[in-house]
Amino acid sequence: MKKRDYYLTAISLILLIGFIFYADNNMDAYMVRILNLCAIYTILGLSMNLINGFTGLFSLGHAGFMSVGAYVTAILTLSVNAKVQNFFLKPIAAPLSNVVWPFFPALLLGGALTALVGFLIGAPALRLKGDYLAIATLGFAEIIRVIFTNTQTITNGALGLKGIPAYTNLWWSFGIAIFTIVTMILLINSSYGRAFKAIREDEIAAESMGIDLFKHKVLSFTIGAFFAGIGGGLLGNLLGTIDPLMFRFTLTFNILLIIVLGGIGSITGTVISAFVVTIAQEALRFLDQSINLGFVVIPGVAGMRMVVFSILLMLVVLFYRHGLMGTNEFSWDKFLNVISMKKPLLKGGRK
Amino acid sequence: MEILRSDNITMQFGGLTAVKDFNLTLNKGEIVALIGPNGAGKTTAFNMITGVYKPTNGKIYYKGSEITHMAPYQITKLGIARTFQNIRLFKDLSVLENVLIANHLHIKSNVFEALLRLPKYKNEDRKMMRKSLELLEIVGLADEKHEKSSSLPYGKQRRLEIARALATSPELLLLDEPAAGMNPTESEDLTKFIRQIRDDFNLTIFMIEHHMQVVMGISERIYVFDYGITIAHGSPKEIQNNQRVIEAYLGVDENA
Numbered sequence: 108m109k110k111r112d113y114y115l116t117a118i119s120l121i122l123l124i125g126f127i128f129y130a131d132n133n134m135d136a137y138m139v140r141i142l143n144l145c146a147i148y149t150i151l152g153l154s155m156n157l158i159n160g161f162t163g164l165f166s167l168g169h170a171g172f173m174s175v176g177a178y179v180t181a182i183l184t185l186s187v188n189a190k191v192q193n194f195f196l197k198p199i200a201a202p203l204s205n206v207v208w209p210f211f212p213a214l215l216l217g218g219a220l221t222a223l224v225g226f227l228i229g230a231p232a233l234r235l236k237g238d239y240l241a242i243a244t245l246g247f248a249e250i251i252r253v254i255f256t257n258t259q260t261i262t263n264g265a266l267g268l269k270g271i272p273a274y275t276n277l278w279w280s281f282g283i284a285i286f287t288i289v290t291m292i293l294l295i296n297s298s299y300g301r302a303f304k305a306i307r308e309d310e311i312a313a314e315s316m317g318i319d320l321f322k323h324k325v326l327s328f329t330i331g332a333f334f335a336g337i338g339g340g341l342l343g344n345l346l347g348t349i350d351p352l353m354f355r356f357t358l359t360f361n362i363l364l365i366i367v368l369g370g371i372g373s374i375t376g377t378v379i380s381a382f383v384v385t386i387a388q389e390a391l392r393f394l395d396q397s398i399n400l401g402f403v404v405i406p407g408v409a410g411m412r413m414v415v416f417s418i419l420l421m422l423v424v425l426f427y428r429h430g431l432m433g434t435n436e437f438s439w440d441k442f443l444n445v446i447s448m449k450k451p452l453l454k455g456g457r458k
Numbered sequence: 459m460e461i462l463r464s465d466n467i468t469m470q471f472g473g474l475t476a477v478k479d480f481n482l483t484l485n486k487g488e489i490v491a492l493i494g495p496n497g498a499g500k501t502t503a504f505n506m507i508t509g510v511y512k513p514t515n516g517k518i519y520y521k522g523s524e525i526t527h528m529a530p531y532q533i534t535k536l537g538i539a540r541t542f543q544n545i546r547l548f549k550d551l552s553v554l555e556n557v558l559i560a561n562h563l564h565i566k567s568n569v570f571e572a573l574l575r576l577p578k579y580k581n582e583d584r585k586m587m588r589k590s591l592e593l594l595e596i597v598g599l600a601d602e603k604h605e606k607s608s609s610l611p612y613g614k615q616r617r618l619e620i621a622r623a624l625a626t627s628p629e630l631l632l633l634d635e636p637a638a639g640m641n642p643t644e645s646e647d648l649t650k651f652i653r654q655i656r657d658d659f660n661l662t663i664f665m666i667e668h669h670m671q672v673v674m675g676i677s678e679r680i681y682v683f684d685y686g687i688t689i690a691h692g693s694p695k696e697i698q699n700n701q702r703v704i705e706a707y708l709g710v711d712e713n714a
């Protein structure tokens with residue numbers, strides 16, 4: 108990186124910190140919540156993009172991963188009292204009833220256990236290719252949900268968990284989002300990241316170049332699961348309540364939407380798209396309510412927003428497959444060129 | 459000294475026997491060619507040696523140890539690299555990335571060391587970069603290193619595939635029709651180039667080729683396939699005068 112780029116990055120970070128500080132103190136709870144969601148969806152989008160976009164694995168198990176992270180973090184951070192109140196059908200299993208951890212270690216363990224689950228699912232599933240992998244991961248996510256619905260003394264079953272401490276704030280969500288972005292940049296630009304991309308491009312050629320396909324797929328899958336678990340944990344402790352129904356396929360679909368719109372295989376695209384989609388989903392909330400056009404009243408249809416987003420997804424897939432960014436990434440050079448409307452440099456920086 | 463040997467390797471696809479009882483011996487430092495009409499089973503033989511297909515029958519030995527049931531990546535790690543008949547570059551990636559990727563197999567740093575950019579990884583990464591740039595220099599693609607590999611003209615894509623194969627540090631290099639689509643001058647250059655890399659990198663080369671000019675000019679020994687059967691084996695001179703080879707190529711009906 109050039110010296111100039113270091114300065115620009117440092118300045119942007121300071122501006123971001125200033126903004127978080129301002130938002131934390133001055134914005135209303137609703138706005139803060141949306142910003143938190145933007146950051147969390149950035150984390151989730153990046154973790155899914157690592158698996159689907161950079162490694163080219165068609166995986167649809169994200170909601171399953173998130174649920175593991177969310178439940179682990181929630182159970183570990185719930186107060187003893189809240190646990191008693193939640194588990195009124197059957198008391199919570201013995202060692203868990205008295206365990207109350209601080210947020211960060213709980214989140215980390217949530218991520219680590221999700222990574223373990225990712226590894227265990229990946230080991231058999233990643234022997235499958237393409238559509239079969241999609242079906243298998245989808246099935247695994249559903250199995251996790253069914254398990255959580257039936258482990259009454261651990262997860263409180265279908266009743267879900269309420270009163271999860273609202274530890275997630277802008278510092279946590281944006282802090283971890285930045286950590287995730289940095290990790291992804293370092294990973295993708297390392298030899299391992301190149302191996303992932305090689306697998307995406309051509310498995311036969313990649314294997315012929317000595318890349319152990321299975322090992323690298325499991326690696327990517329496990330790292331992706333880790334961050335999905337962290338994202339799930341942040342989400343649970345933001346919303347305050349979780350239940351198994353939250354983690355249906357729709358949730359995976361939302362994240363898929365983000366990475367497809369942003370550009371499969373672009374970190375920058377995912378970040379932008381996570382913000383745009385999250386904000387748009389709030390802004391388009393009116394679509395679910397009845398709309399009064401003065402002369403005619405369109406009755407509200409719950410889920411209308413999702414219809415709009417699904418159509419958008421279809422249009423992108425049909426006509427604009429590269430999404431917002433394709434596989435391009437942000438760089439200060441390009442950014443400065445765009446804002447000063449100079450002619451872009453040729454590849455390699457030649458004029 | 460023998461580097462590769464196959465004992466009666468056979469490949470059947472359902473009822474079709476693509477290769478039957480192929481006995482191959484390659485000695486260190488040799489350039490050997492495999493020729494034969496279209497569909498004779500040449501690429502299939504390559505795919506068996508590199509582990510892409512598991513032979514239905516027979517065994518393959520590389521430097522004395524059996525590799526018949528190894529996965530392609532393991533075989534490449536042992537030192538056998540290849541190019542593909544219908545070019546298989548990492549299309550969306552840059553020329554340089556294509557070559558860098560082929561260095562990955564020998565990496566010693568684990569993913570955490572790579573993520574944290576520890577000195578061990580940085581060192582390895584620097585070496586990979588240096589080696590890749592050198593290889594691009596050798597195949598004459600240094601100026602195009604940041605181009606998308608699929609944007610290169612056909613001939614350069616073939617050379618990039620060779621550079622990529624060399625980046626795995628092979629001892630045995632398999633080239634599947636390297637001169638395909640080249641004009642006589644280009645084939646002439648290629649012939650020189652193959653000899654040069656054989657000498658510079660201490661390689662053994664086993665190549666499939668249709669251009670007889672290239673084959674006869676470069677190979678020390680030639681194997682000839684027809685319908686999966688090895689119909690001849692010998693020096694270029696012997697092959698040129700072999701009646702069965704002439705018939706196979708001219709399509710003379712054996713019963714006539």
Ligand SMILES: Nc1ncnc2c1ncn2[C@@H]1O[C@H](COP(=O)(O)OP(=O)(O)OP(=O)(O)O)[C@@H](O)[C@H]1O
Nearest residue numbers: 471474476494495496497498499500501502503543
């Ligand atoms: N995976 C496969 N499944 C079924 N049949 C196959 C497969 N691979 C090759 N074959 C068949 O095996 C035979 C030999 O094919 P191969 O590609 O080895 O020929 P080749 O000698 O390389 O020909 P060419 O000069 O056209 O490249 C052909 O009849 C081909 O259709």
Ligand SMILES: [Mg+2]
Nearest residue numbers: 500501502543
């Ligand atoms: Mg062939």
